[in-house]
Amino acid sequence: MRGDKVLMVGNEAIGEAAIRAGCQLYFAYPITPQSELPQLLARRMPEEGRVFLQAESEVAAINMVYGAAGAGSRVMTSSSSPGISLKQEGISYIAGAELPCVIVNIVRGGPGLGGIQPAQSDYFQATKGGGHGDYRLIVLAPASVQEMVDLTALAFDLADKYRNPVMILGDGVLGQMMEPVEFGDIKPEIPSKPWATTGRKGRDRNVVNSLYLDPNKLEEHNWHLQAKYRKIEEEEIRFDTFNLDDAQLIIVAYGISARIARTAIEMARADGIAAGLLRPITLFPFPTGAIAQAAEKARAFLSLELSAGQMVEDVRLAVNGKRPVHFYGRTGGIIPTPQEVYGEIKKIAGEEVAK
Amino acid sequence: MKVIFDCPQALSDVTTHYCPGCTHGIIHRLVAEAIDELGILERTVGVASVGCSVLAYDYLECDWQQAAHGRAPAVATGIKRALPDGIVFTYQGDGDLASIGTAEIIHAANRGEAITVIYVNNTNYGMTGGQMAPTTLIGQVTTTSPGGRDVKEAGYPLRMAEMLATLEGVNYLARVAVNSPANIMKAKRAIKQAFRVQVEDDGFALVEVLSTCPTNWRLDPVEALQWVEDNMIPYYPLGEFKVSGEVK
Ligand SMILES: Cc1ncc(C[n+]2csc(CCOP(=O)(O)OP(=O)(O)O)c2C)c(N)n1
Numbered sequence A: 001m002r003g004d005k006v007l008m009v010g011n012e013a014i015g016e017a018a019i020r021a022g023c024q025l026y027f028a029y030p031i032t033p034q035s036e037l038p039q040l041l042a043r044r045m046p047e048e049g050r051v052f053l054q055a056e057s058e059v060a061a062i063n064m065v066y067g068a069a070g071a072g073s074r075v076m077t078s079s080s081s082p083g084i085s086l087k088q089e090g091i092s093y094i095a096g097a098e099l100p101c102v103i104v105n106i107v108r109g110g111p112g113l114g115g116i117q118p119a120q121s122d123y124f125q126a127t128k129g130g131g132h133g134d135y136r137l138i139v140l141a142p143a144s145v146q147e148m149v150d151l152t153a154l155a156f157d158l159a160d161k162y163r164n165p166v167m168i169l170g171d172g173v174l175g176q177m178m179e180p181v182e183f184g185d186i187k188p189e190i191p192s193k194p195w196a197t198t199g200r201k202g203r204d205r206n207v208v209n210s211l212y213l214d215p216n217k218l219e220e221h222n223w224h225l226q227a228k229y230r231k232i233e234e235e236e237i238r239f240d241t242f243n244l245d246d247a248q249l250i251i252v253a254y255g256i257s258a259r260i261a262r263t264a265i266e267m268a269r270a271d272g273i274a275a276g277l278l279r280p281i282t283l284f285p286f287p288t289g290a291i292a293q294a295a296e297k298a299r300a301f302l303s304l305e306l307s308a309g310q311m312v313e314d315v316r317l318a319v320n321g322k323r324p325v326h327f328y329g330r331t332g333g334i335i336p337t338p339q340e341v342y343g344e345i346k347k348i349a350g351e352e353v354a355k
Numbered sequence B: 001m002k003v004i005f006d007c008p009q010a011l012s013d014v015t016t017h018y019c020p021g022c023t024h025g026i027i028h029r030l031v032a033e034a035i036d037e038l039g040i041l042e043r044t045v046g047v048a049s050v051g052c053s054v055l056a057y058d059y060l061e062c063d064w065q066q067a068a069h070g071r072a073p074a075v076a077t078g079i080k081r082a083l084p085d086g087i088v089f090t091y092q093g094d095g096d097l098a099s100i101g102t103a104e105i106i107h108a109a110n111r112g113e114a115i116t117v118i119y120v121n122n123t124n125y126g127m128t129g130g131q132m133a134p135t136t137l138i139g140q141v142t143t144t145s146p147g148g149r150d151v152k153e154a155g156y157p158l159r160m161a162e163m164l165a166t167l168e169g170v171n172y173l174a175r176v177a178v179n180s181p182a183n184i185m186k187a188k189r190a191i192k193q194a195f196r197v198q199v200e201d202d203g204f205a206l207v208e209v210l211s212t213c214p215t216n217w218r219l220d221p222v223e224a225l226q227w228v229e230d231n232m233i234p235y236y237p238l239g240e241f242k243v244s245g246e247v248k
């Protein structure tokens, strides 16, 4: 199958990949700019004998996800920023009860109703927990329509492997951009789920729960969750690089920003500036080690984001004071041009690299 | 020797955390009896809500999921859609169902979701210390209506059963009380019917159960039963509001 390319917008590519990854149920509430995804699944899920249900709200949708995930099924929901805010209560419960599921956030500008144009301003919410309590999502950041396919398939496998919610953090550009994709042979790895509430026939009863009234039990549960997150940090970091080896100035950027960064880096290289890219694919776990290692050689870092500066905090933690970490971002749905980013590169190169 | 009284198989042999005289325990037993009599224990999944009954998963022997406050009907929807042959029920208080969870219950009912809802109305938020609920009676004193519920401030007590009976998706809907042996017998029939509707795949069923909260009502258990008779039943009339999808 690999090699059969089809043209698709990112939102639809996620939907089709989810079906191939064995997603049995999808629950969501309409919101721009991810509408192509529910619209595709409204048609495709019933065709495959699976469940599509438009919920009365994002709150209901994420709780339907909780129920279906707790019953042992592969399940997904999708939304965009304001809707993801509403889902946070449910996501916290899902993380607490250790249920696997996939949550897609096609980010738009905020705060509040914000706008409907692309943004990356939900980085904090996605990577630092988002709802109440000490928990983490696995967060995957595609930078192309093909990666939306590949990371959707991976998201379901990781969710099941770690019994943890996985978020695909896209943006409105990726969601609505059309590119050729191939689905290859997605082979879902679905483990058995002896904990699922499928009816107690032939076993003791199962309870899906996040309530621990005894503080000792709750603390034990919390350390168990933390141990799982540390394991995820050890085993699941993914990132991509471009011209990194000899780079003096390293741009750290994910998703659509990374594509702009690449073009700007090519412009810089043509002018003799040794710029390179480190593109986190997993935002949690964050490629802290790779950035720390790069800080041994490079002179400066630039975090490029469609936000007022969120991931830059993680870059600074990784660089740990060794090198200056700069930030450049646009917000509200404005996407910087490669020329604009190149301007920043030149400025930093003038200040730092030339020293 | 003939056994004339025994613990239902679906009821766990443990001491509950409920206050003395609280009728949550009676309602648990009626649910357990219905599950036993219909022979559905091995395919039943309960959804516990947030409220005094949050630990219901310790008291009934089926599989359970614990849901966020008010969200039990959405969680039940997810379970039922994943397991169409399962029997899925929620057990919710009046704060849970009639306040924070109004959207979820209305839409689950309106979709005709094939689930059973046990809705326990004790006119207050028991677990958090007896605050006013949407169901608190006019003039009723609670910890957040110290001068009695004032309709100008807080509106009128919500009659969920009557409201939900207007929805096409509802197959069975009844209001019962557990304050006397006769009422308990009727409650048992209604609860069993609400499960039978699901077993026969006939859609959404809900039973509102008028229940006591002697602790927060500041009454002894016997006075609390009488309070249900004298104050709740006149405002929340008992009976079947919908049977086989027909309005009664
Ligand atoms: C989102 C959220 N808000 C508030 C609470 C606090 N809370 C716990 S139980 C409860 C009230 C439950 O009352 P009810 O549903 O009437 O059940 P009862 O305890 O009376 O049986 C509240 C408000 C919570 N757990 N979660």
Ligand code: SF4
Pocket: B017, B018, B019, B021, B022, B023, B024, B052, B122, B126, B127, B212, B213, B214, B215, B216
């Ligand atoms: S507080 Fe009220 S509802 Fe809760 S267990 Fe005690 S009597 Fe029952």
